[in-house]
Amino acid sequence: MSAGTTTASPPPFWRRIDPAKLLPQLIAPVAALLLAAVISWIALSLTGKDAAQAFSDMLDFGTQPDSIVEILNKASEYYIAAVAVAIGFKMGLFNIGVEGQSKIGAFMAGALASASFMSWMPGSLRIVLIIVVAAIVGAIWASIAALLKTQRGVSEVISTLMLNAIAGQVVTWLLNDHWGVQQPGAQIKTTGVLPESSWMPGLPIVSGTDQKVLGFLAIAAVLGVVYWFTINRTRFGFDLRATGYNPFAATASGVSAKKMVITAMVISGAIGGLVNLPRMLGETHTYTEGFGGIGFTGIAVALLGRNHPVGMALGAILWGFLARSQLILDLDGIPKEIVVIMQGVAVLSVVVAYELANRIGRRAQQKRVGAATAAPVGSAPLATASEESK
């Protein structure tokens, strides 16, 4: 573009929103969730359970103050995992290894921070140390997969899955044979309890309960903002999305695909390393082998929220709600496992729904562009078309 032709400022953002494209995108997740609810309803009814009762109990229990605290706690873990996954997704890179990155990151950070030679360190500095170490270890673990992909052409899907399994065993080995400590009366070994000065304080933001929300929620929220800014407002974010949309065009415009893979994977792994920290810093104050499973939930939440910072936040809260409110079902004699089905159906139908929404949106747009370009002679059809297709 030459300077002379670009005097007009870009249109304000609301003009760039295309309702015909946006509406299906908003309807899609709602439709998918409804489908998931209907299928769970049918599954419950087929097995002779009272579905209406189950759903209303879940809603009652899930909206009590104590539940809201726990939902937000879970959501902050899920959200961090989802952001880690989404950074890869944005460029068509599948980091299925958040599970392993989160385990090994939290474990190494926990082991280092509770080691006796670290006892001189003031509490708040130790919190920073834990966050930094967990991120670095997660990044290093993810970079193995990145290097295998760029140097040896090994699919990151396979390598991150293998690295998950390896991370789990390495942690088990180091915890049980080397660095683990058994607290008096405890059955299992952990990395040793952090001194009380480095426990992250909770947030008393839910009224009606004494319980506090894990302090890491604030960091998760900041992470969401940084994620949004990086993806949408930085050169790196642009390159990332460009590589995702069309790797060939991105390469042609000077983006190094290898460099993008490594950078994206390292950032994704660094965030992945943080996933277990909300609990470790605010609740357990030590690494236990009870941590796990959140990496895969992160994939589901990223898919559900379409890698969008707000969408993923809603997805994380929804998943947190389902995980919390299912606890009431066992008291009613209804298998709480129905929630796992609900989640699975929701994820599968949401990806189908988004794909359909894309198609519908694209078709509507094509139709309008077609109608515009077929307009009467003299109405500058080409200009209209290029305007519309933005």
Add this chain to the structure above:
Amino acid sequence: MSTDAMLSAVAAGPAAPKRRRMSTSRILLIIAGTLIGLSLVHLLTGADDVTSQGAIQAALQAAVPIGLAGLGGLWSERAGVVNIGLEGQMILGTWFGAWGSLNYGPWVGLLIGIAGGAIGGLLHALATVTFGVDHIISGVAITLLAPGITRYLSFIVWGSGGATQSPALKPDQTVPRVSVPFVDKLAGLEKHHWFLVSDLAGVLRGLLVDVSLVTVLAVLLIVGTGLVLWRSPFGLRVRSVGEDPRAAESLGINVYKYKYYGVVISGAMAGLGGVYLSTVSSVIFREGQTGGRGYIGLAAMIFGNWRPGGLALGASLFGYTDALQLRRGSESVHALLILVGALLLALAVWEFVRRNTVVGVAAGVLGILSYVIYFTVDKIPTALVQATPYITVLVVLALAAQRLRMPAADGKTYRRGG
């Protein structure tokens, strides 16, 4: 040129180079080399469970589900659809296989398990072929969904106590086992620990005595898959939609239909792999039983260059490392480091000769590392023994991946007329 002849050109893929196919003599050479290598390890370290009957039998039992998952991957990817959902389809197979066997006997149970996997495949086909969802995303979603289904069904069928596992199968609820006559007499030879002779006896007994008929079926399926995919018109069509769907469409092939065939057969194979885990390797359905074997199967298929023979080799390798943990693994893995180190160093020299420095250095470092570990510790910790198959997959793929060629249209969403 007939349609099928033109299709052959499509299915051969772009500029198919000289086929480096596994000739019979090469396969025999690999088998002989492996046996001599393992015998040497046995001789040098005295680790009996490197080639004992029990170890080989366990290896075979570990290799079959991996191989079946790999076959599933092969069918799907030959039709151009990447199937990460193999793990999920395998999970469905474990549950439905166990449930069917408990209620209707082993053979019907086998079919029910296969059907469970096939339904998982159908779901994947629906999402990827009909709705054009990204293959990896759909596969991951199916793998997230499958454990939910099996957990709910377990709860419903086996009650709150059995939410994570089934009752144990009785002996008459499992597929019978067979032995090749007289081979078991070799047990006498195995006891002497003579170099090579006793090892050969152990391997033969492991492979030929007390073998489940499902294992036999799995071996037949590998051969059968090769024949159907490369020697029949049906297989030709499946492969053509994986190489160049547009060209196939132009020759009158219903691309969607053949992709559906490929993916549903894929799910069925993975389902059978699942049935094997819950009714042959063990006699109980347990949650998490698949342990990532669907993914390892996929890795075996990649290692095998999207071909049944190579896939079988990969499955044997990964199965052997998977089985090590079952029998004095700390000792066996430690002993095998001698062989692994030697192989890696040989590979390093070979790659240097071919001026492939990066791989050469990597192989050399890993080789030296193997010997450092061998001489500094006496036993590998159990947890790391359990990580052995996954580490093996990574190392093998890292050293092998670039000479491979996958189907040209693999993983790409195809839209008719698009």
